[in-house]
Amino acid sequence: MENSLQYCLPLIRFYSLSSKAFLGKVRPYKKLLKRQIYEDLLGYYLDFESEPSNNFLPPRNVKFDSKIINLNIISLVSKWIDKIDISSNFAYQRELYLPYEFKLLLRGSRDGFAPSKFHSLCDNKPKTVTFIKVKGTDEILGGYNPIIWETNNKWGETKDSFIFSFKYKNGLFKDGILSNVKEIDCALNYGQYFGPSFGDSDLYLYGSNKTRVYDDVYCNQRSYEKKIRNAEDEFSIDDYEVFQIIEL
Template structure:
């Protein structure tokens, strides 16, 4: 017979949390001056929490033989961490006095710290004890369940409601804010009973229709995070749905903000402007360029594909001059150098200091020893005063073809956009999720690494340098021989 004395064990370990004797880890939670340091023990953290096991392996002892950790996710408050650390030490958790919103924040925080057992328990508790609150917060929580991994219990709870009462969901005022993969999951349910309205133009994707529905219901539209190609697809979709005001607005936006892209796509878009009605604004934009710079059009490799009415319109222009005209033959962008390691310094904090509030930057670096050329693009502004994850749908990372790499690799952010960029000047961390992590002094510390990522699904280093688990081996860390940061600007030679 085996006797188990778990209650006493739990109590003794919890008492150890309150006794800081022989502690060797200090965890800082919160922003100064309201931050709090938790003095804890590495052997308990490593045995109970995969996140801290990985973090402690990466962190050296300071002169006082203490490992000092900071939690990058600033959403983990002191209140939440107090609950979590008691669970880690004693395996106990009390939720009776916590609001449902706080419990859900605990789910997210526990998931960030890879406490799978606690994540499962908290979800089950919410479903069993907070069902009314979950229904009230449908759009917000359901959307999060598709953006954050391991929330299957909450997601299944909502899917069951949707199958039984679909109209309560589709008639929700926040329905249009759901991500595309959530909408697809809803519509694929076998037992979903709905009156179906089909749209004949199958080129109108869920992503496009999401934007259009927001415009129809709320009269609002946000284009900052959309690529120019997506905005043009929106023009065509809106025109199909006879939304003339939106069609006009989108064309004007493209002309004012995507002129370089329109020039690059001349033959394709100009041809479409003659095949689809109501695209006069884009057509006039091209006709103005043709009048001022005709050779750029006639020398285009796709010039022959233009429809007859477009060619006639070009040749009839009174002010058409067919002399040689200067033109940017290849690259519609220019690169402004902001930072160079050998000139400005190799600490990650240097990048934040110089690039503070600067958007559309690309980082290019050469790996010490291997000669690999790696980098990443951030469309958003770096912030020297905040430590936060940034939602960046247009970000990407890359590696360029070298002697050690047969082909160049481009890896775009495809999911979990909330984690695409990690802006953390406090810890000298600059992350493109886990796919490319730049840490500390890039030249002297050898703490940078690449790991499997849920955001950027294509790795940019070869398999022997990519970590497949939470522990990074010595061979997978790298330092940087040189790096540069550029601001990307559209060329404005053609006006």
């Protein structure tokens, strides 16, 4: 088995795995790997300042359905989810970090912009990421919910949610802002008249009628560490998408 495995190893995209996947799916079989190969992989997952080995393929392209974002943005958000340091010396060699499938649950231009539609399609599904295209600008706003959305007019509590923003134009993005939750007892808004809303107005999508479009949308920094938008006035949504992430 060990000899046969040596022909397969160069075809495995080890660098696409999350640290959790490496721990659970690779480490138990370390005796089947050559020592240097295992040491290279271990160094990669323990120290992101270490130089990756050239013996393995980079992450493969992943098909996904989006009108708003591209694979580079998915890679960046996946790194934020897994708390990977993107400022390391060899971050460019980990440009496409794709350990998750991004399964589209909702697209506003396809499914509508009503709070009721959001809750019918996205409630009770763990680990979702929302992307919002601000109308008339290059801005993309969004947030990660590691638990579930509900409709109980209460707050969702979690220490691992975050919101973000960046500018995106012609396939390129810049000025990324990551803002982690600081008030975990009001990390998520579970109101029936709200869309995917984070904190006490940090990312706020509200519809005065749950079956109609959002008519009150803005960002005011309160429950998260940083503001993700300089302007605190209301804005309009050009489109928005909600994905469930599933570990590959």
